[in-house]
Amino acid sequence: MTVTARGPVAQGSTASHAPHLLEVTGLTMHFPITQGLVFQRQVGAVRAVDGVDFFVDKGETVGLVGESGCGKSTTGRAILQLYKPTKGAVLFDGTDLTKLGGEAMRKQRRRMQMIFQDPYASLNPRMTVGNIIGEPLEVHELAKGQAKLNRVQELLRVVGLNPYFTNRYPHEFSGGQRQRIGIARSLAVEPDFIVCDEPISALDVSIQAQVINLLEELQSKFNLTYLFIAHDLSVVRHISDRVAVMYLGKIVELADRDELYKRPLHPYSQALLSAVPIPDPAVETKRQRIILTGDVPSPVNPPSGCHFHTRCWKAQAVCSEVDPEFKVHAPRHWAACHFPG
Amino acid sequence: MTGVGQRSLWRDAASRLAANRAAMAGLVVVALFAFVAIAAPILAPYDPAAGDTRNHELDPFWGDPAYRSAAFPLGTDQLGRDVLSRLIWSARVSLLIGFVPVSIIVTIGVAVGLVAGYYGRWADLLLMRAVDVIYAFPELLFVIVIVTAARGTWIGELGSGIVLIFVSIATVSWVGMARLVRGQVLALRGLEFIDAARAMGASDRRILVRHVLPNVLAPVIVAVAFGVPGAMLTESALSFLGIGIKPPTPSWGVMINEGFTLAIQSPWPVLMPAVCISVVMLAFTFLGDGLREALDPRA
Amino acid sequence: MPDLLDVKGLETRFFTRDGEVHAVDGVSFRLAAGETLGIVGESGCGKSVTALSLMRLIPYPPGKITAGTVMFDGQDVLKMDDDEVRAIRGNNMAMIFQDPMTSLNPVLTISRQITEALELHLKMNRTDARKRCLELLEMVGIPSAKVRMDDYPHQFSGGMRQRVMIAMALSCNPKLILADEPTTALDVTIQAQILELLKKLAKEFGTAFILITHDLGVVAGMTQRIHVMYAGRIVEKADTGELFANPKMPYTWGLLRSIPRLDESRRAKLRPIEGLPPDLINLPVGCCFAARCQYKRDVCTEKEPELKVVPKAKPDHEARCWGTQEGGWLVDVDYRTDTTVMAAVGAAS
The missing domain is CATH 3.40.50.300 (P-loop containing nucleotide triphosphate hydrolases)
Structure with missing residues (x-):
């Protein structure tokens, strides 16, 4: 496995002098597979994230797209140190989170939050909405008693819910409303950075738009920075400033939004984009689809060289031997491919 | 939070429980049973251990007029001891047997289950191996082994053998509770609200107390509701086998054991404790089912 | 030429503790032989219940078809007795479900599950049924089908299982296929594979199909008509x-x-x-x-x-x-x- 040191982080840093809010270098997350009844020994690893480099600037939204099992959610969680990364550094405002101890990390969590995918599992069913949203305030000792209640009601109003709902339980709300509660919880500590992990994929079409709009409003209101993880390329295009495409634990392409959607360099990005159905029969009947063959290989035993070569129509001998370097091909446009374009 | 309109899970559960007729009937019986047990010295007309052989084997008040006495409404046993008094005092033993070991089981089981489920690793390994060993034998057999082994020692003498029963039931049953809690914690640990709490900066202790524990408490309470009568039944079984409570201390099991040989000619001293056991068991079952439903806020 | 399917005033209700759920409330539509129709709507709009009602697969209780007629090939499905309905299901009218993980029986091999329908409806013998099964699996693009036909469902990926489901649906040359969110559980690149396959097969066999989905993009390129x-x-x-x-x-x-x-x-x-x-x-x-x-x-x-x-x-x-x-x-x-x-x-x- 190679971790490219000259990834977008190094080059991005030289391009602009303002430091990035978040810099991820060589992030690797392997989950061990163990065997044995009493003495467990490691027999392999799920290589969920396998050397990922990127940065996020203050106030921007970076979209992270890929199919299930590509490691996009794991990347988000490893950044927030919900998993202890196997390797790599996560610089948040200059501090390497992977090197922080428990208490120091807990303090840092005030500045970074997460919005989860499942509006049913992400709220404690035995806590009232008031307690759920108020908990981060308590944890970080920001408000108590009446001040806390006032803040919770304000947050409910901000996310478009009735402020008098504080005494209700999550199960009394619809999926979209629950997602708003989760968003209110993440806003409570006034974070700078939010990882949105598929925040709308569990919602109905008409509700999705409500939540996307809310996230956009909140971003401009509170100057938030998002890492937006999703599998829906249309939604990612809509909300992101820059987009990173992941395949089997690696970022294969990263570029500004319109650049990526108009001029994808990596064959996987091209296939992914062409696979998305467009709600317009006039366009749809004329489109040329790239249909990939086969399934995504297992992250336990990823293909040699370029992970994508087993499904790639451009693959040549070199692709199965050498892992392509993740390098810049156009301004702010990185791709990891031997034959890009 | 304001006090007005404040709702809590437990208050909601209580109102749902109150609406459940079978559960409320169960609760009434359990309360009555507890009252009788606590007030036994006041309620019981006679000393349960002292008998007068001249009055032996009297019928209860609905029995043969020639063999009954207004002084002993439920009759007497073969040693002339008042059956009513013995039933009342037995409730006391049953209450102790029901709640003391279960409290021990809950304390140890929940603590171990939480740690094993949440932190995993060696704590989990150790627990699961203990579970394997203890589950390899039928529970009652295991209790019998412990009781017979320790009966002759000083522990066996404490409180006419009650303490030994506490210890043996707790030793065998805490693993079941720990396993239940561990399973719940494992399922919960995969849910996003636990991740959400960690991402928010909550400490492990806070996550365990505020997020994990309340969510495992419902099945624990239900397990207790079924565990209490289970312990009582174990005691009765042991006493019936003659290795439980040492006579003359009365317990329903002891009463059945003693009356058993004469059950053909004089069935009442056996039947009445049996009925008591059944009624209390049934009451706990209804209550347990009611609690299971009431504690689910999604119901 | 008469319609293949003519649904009139279909009404399906669920009788729950909280009250009567009007899941489908007076749905009427027609479908000609070989026509492709998309039914689009959000969760709870009744689109899946409509499909299940057409095949009389509504669990009773709590569900019940309370009114309407479903004329399929000149016969009213709702008036048939259970044997007649069973003869139609999987034979003239087949269904592809959303979740390819749970809609296959985990303890039977793929070949067994497909040949079962062939033996039941087409009265084929074991050897012919296996031959046809192999043909079907090759047709839906299962690689090395000859080896894999005797594997169990868990040995297949989600996309491959959905292909198996399609093979099963096609096994008796149905006149109508009901596909209920057939690609919702799949990734985009796999979804593209499956949709391409469905389109190709429907054209080849002239099978009418109803595609039920929440995704307007999916129906845009797949169907001739759409009902919202x-x-x-x-x-x-x-x-x-x-x-x-x-x-x-x-x-x-x-x-x-x-x-x-x-x-x-x-x-x-x-x-x-x-x-x-x-x-x-x-x-x-x-x-x-x-x-x-x-x-x-x-x-x-x-x-x-x-x-x-x-x-x-x-x-x-x-x-x-x-x-x-x-x-x-x-x-x-x-x-x-x-x-x-x-x-x-x-x-x-």
């Missing part, structure tokens, strides 16, 4: 091209406006449909969409509109909306440029 469902009823029917070019029901507008499009570079603000779908136990008086509709007028909350042919549109374009019926206030509105109308509506009310 909301709160248990069909609210708009049109040819696929017509529906996207000239939609006539504010709910359809809402759906189209609330999804970002892949080919849209402009970062326009999405215009979601506010509020939530109605409670199917206590349906509102009047139009079921009125509570969320920006264009509603008094009549909308008083009387329920019927599904009627829309003026100034293709002849078989129908909508259930007071505003787009003859003389309605929405007939000349283009939903893409309707800001003025919104202002006018605001001023009027």
Whole structure:
């Protein structure tokens, strides 16, 4: 496995002098597979994230797209140190989170939050909405008693819910409303950075738009920075400033939004984009689809060289031997491919 | 939070429980049973251990007029001891047997289950191996082994053998509770609200107390509701086998054991404790089912 | 030529502790042989229940088909006895379910599950059935089908299992396939594979199919006609091209406006449909969409509109909306440029 040191982080840093809010270098997350009844020994690893480099600037939204099992959610969680990364550094405002101890990390969590995918599992069913949203305030000792209640009601109003709902339980709300509660919880500590992990994929079409709009409003209101993880390329295009495409634990392409959607360099990005159905029969009947063959290989035993070569129509001998370097091909446009374009 | 309109899970559960007729009937019986047990010295007309052989084997008040006495409404046993008094005092033993070991089981089981489920690793390994060993034998057999082994020692003498029963039931049953809690914690640990709490900066202790524990408490309470009568039944079984409570201390099991040989000619001293056991068991079952439903806020 | 399928006034209800759920409430539509139809709607709109009702697969209790006729190939499915229905299911009418993980029996091999239907419906013997099974698996693109046909479902990936489901559905040359969200559980690149396969096979065999989905993008390239469902009823029917070019029901507008499009570079603000779908136990008086509709007028909350042919549109374009019926206030509105109308509506009310 190679971790490219000259990834977008190094080059991005030289391009602009303002430091990035978040810099991820060589992030690797392997989950061990163990065997044995009493003495467990490691027999392999799920290589969920396998050397990922990127940065996020203050106030921007970076979209992270890929199919299930590509490691996009794991990347988000490893950044927030919900998993202890196997390797790599996560610089948040200059501090390497992977090197922080428990208490120091807990303090840092005030500045970074997460919005989860499942509006049913992400709220404690035995806590009232008031307690759920108020908990981060308590944890970080920001408000108590009446001040806390006032803040919770304000947050409910901000996310478009009735402020008098504080005494209700999550199960009394619809999926979209629950997602708003989760968003209110993440806003409570006034974070700078939010990882949105598929925040709308569990919602109905008409509700999705409500939540996307809310996230956009909140971003401009509170100057938030998002890492937006999703599998829906249309939604990612809509909300992101820059987009990173992941395949089997690696970022294969990263570029500004319109650049990526108009001029994808990596064959996987091209296939992914062409696979998305467009709600317009006039366009749809004329489109040329790239249909990939086969399934995504297992992250336990990823293909040699370029992970994508087993499904790639451009693959040549070199692709199965050498892992392509993740390098810049156009301004702010990185791709990891031997034959890009 | 304001006090007005404040709702809590437990208050909601209580109102749902109150609406459940079978559960409320169960609760009434359990309360009555507890009252009788606590007030036994006041309620019981006679000393349960002292008998007068001249009055032996009297019928209860609905029995043969020639063999009954207004002084002993439920009759007497073969040693002339008042059956009513013995039933009342037995409730006391049953209450102790029901709640003391279960409290021990809950304390140890929940603590171990939480740690094993949440932190995993060696704590989990150790627990699961203990579970394997203890589950390899039928529970009652295991209790019998412990009781017979320790009966002759000083522990066996404490409180006419009650303490030994506490210890043996707790030793065998805490693993079941720990396993239940561990399973719940494992399922919960995969849910996003636990991740959400960690991402928010909550400490492990806070996550365990505020997020994990309340969510495992419902099945624990239900397990207790079924565990209490289970312990009582174990005691009765042991006493019936003659290795439980040492006579003359009365317990329903002891009463059945003693009356058993004469059950053909004089069935009442056996039947009445049996009925008591059944009624209390049934009451706990209804209550347990009611609690299971009431504690689910999604119901 | 008579229609292959003619559904009239279909009504399916679920009798629950909280009350009667009007899951499907008077659905009527027709389908010619070989035609492809998309039924689009959000969760709870009744699209899946409609499909299950057509095959009489509604679990009773709590569900029950309470009214309507389903004429399939000249016979009323709802009047058949259980044996007759079983003879149709999987034979003339087949279904592909959403979840390829749970719709295959985990303890039977793939070949066994396919040959079962062949032996049952087509009275084939074991050898012929296996031969046909191999053909089918090769047709749906299972690599090295000869080896893999005796594997168990868990040895297949999600996409491969959905291919197996399609092979099963095709096994008896059905006249109609009902595909209920067949690609929702799959990744985009796999979804593209499966949709391509469905399209190709339907063309090859001339099978009619009904594609049920929440994704307007999926039906856009797949079907000839589209029915939009909301709160248990069909609210708009049109040819696929017509529906996207000239939609006539504010709910359809809402759906189209609330999804970002892949080919849209402009970062326009999405215009979601506010509020939530109605409670199917206590349906509102009047139009079921009125509570969320920006264009509603008094009549909308008083009387329920019927599904009627829309003026100034293709002849078989129908909508259930007071505003787009003859003389309605929405007939000349283009939903893409309707800001003025919104202002006018605001001023009027």
